[in-house]
Amino acid sequence: MAKPYRNGSAGPNALYxxxxxxxxxxxxxxxxxxxxxxxMLLVDVLRTCMAxxxxxxxxxVIMPNYVHLLITVKGDTTIEKAMQFVKAGFRFA
Numbered sequence: 639m640a641k642p643y644r645n646g647s648a649g650p651n652a653l654y655x656x657x658x659x660x661x662x663x664x665x666x667x668x669x670x671x672x673x674x675x676x677x678m679l680l681v682d683v684l685r686t687c688m689a690x691x692x693x694x695x696x697x698x699v700i701m702p703n704y705v706h707l708l709i710t711v712k713g714d715t716t717i718e719k720a721m722q723f724v725k726a727g728f729r730f731a
Contacts, residue, residue: 669702683727
């Protein structure tokens with residue numbers, strides 16, 4: 639039996655962009671984003687992803703230990719993949 643598609647997966651909605659509200663927390667709740675340097679690094683990662691056409695950021699809030707994002711992903715991108723771009727970009731920057 640085929641695995642049913644989640645709403646976050648591209649699946650049968652591959653032609654449409656989808657908007658998501660995402661909250662992600664830092665590792666062990668540490669205040670990694672409290673410094674201006676780390677917060678601006680995250681903003682730069684978001685800008686880089688947008689410039690590459692991976693997704694569109696509609697709005698965001700950066701707190702010391704978590705981030706809220708309102709993003710729109712293209713039809714062929716999953717929300718999981720979009721968050722991988724953000725987290726990997728921040729980790730390797």
